[in-house]
Amino acid sequence: MGWEREGFESHEGTVGVLVADGSEPGPVAFDMGSGSSFYESTSWWHYNGTMRRPTATSMRGRCACGWRGEKTFPIDWEQVRRDDDPDVYDTSGPYEDWAAHMDQVAARQVSLPEDVAGPLRQLRERLDELVDGEPLVALRAVGELEEVITSSGRYAARLISLEDTPVSEVAEALGVTEKVARSRLSRYEFLR
Incomplete structure (x- = not known):
């Protein structure tokens, strides 16, 4: 599991690694011994x-948006092996860079x-309370919100399309990746 910031789900952060030549290796594959499929991982401790x-x-x-930190931090594999738990190894440098990116x-x-x-x-807080105490009321309120989203979202998405706003601008304004921005525009534009 990576790092997340509320409201920026398409920007999950993780520790990335570099090998000696400065390149970023692809996922590590694990052969589980049967079948033709392999488990793949990009967890930093698997590049040992x-x-x-x-x-x-x-x-x-x-x-996840494609950003990579400019600063690099050496990995002391002896320390990782000594601790025998990659979660205790200091990854604060990469995290701080990702937090600055965010x-x-x-x-x-x-x-x-x-x-x-x-x-x-206030609505979010109140809905959280209702979900716990009165889930039927919360569900009704969510239904009302869906109606607002359908009409306002459809209209806003169509205006953005008519104005030929570049997807890169939409993504930046929403704080999401271009893929997520395209998906959101398409979903809202065709809501019924």
Whole structure:
């Protein structure tokens, strides 16, 4: 499991690795011994050189959106083996770089006016309370919200399409990847 920031689900962060030549290796495949499928992993601790796997020499922050941290941090495999638990190894450097990347993503995101952001916060809090105490009321409220989303979302998505706004601009404004932006536009434009 990687790092997540609420509201930015398409920007999951993880520790990425580099091998001695400075390249980023592909996923490590694990042969489970039967069948034609293999389990693949990009978890940094699997690049330890055992069983013909590549040996990572350094780590850096990595984001699902394609961003890679510029700073690299050496990996001390002796320390990893000594601790015998990769979760205790210090990966704070890559995390801090990813967090700074997320701060930049958030800064480029279009701001909601407070008269919209405040009521949305209150609504979310109230719905959380209703789900626990009165789930039928919460479900009714969600249905009402779906109607608002259908009409407003469809209209907004169509206006964006008519204005030929580049998907890259939409993605930046929403704080998502271009793939997610295209999907969201398409979903909202054709809601019924």
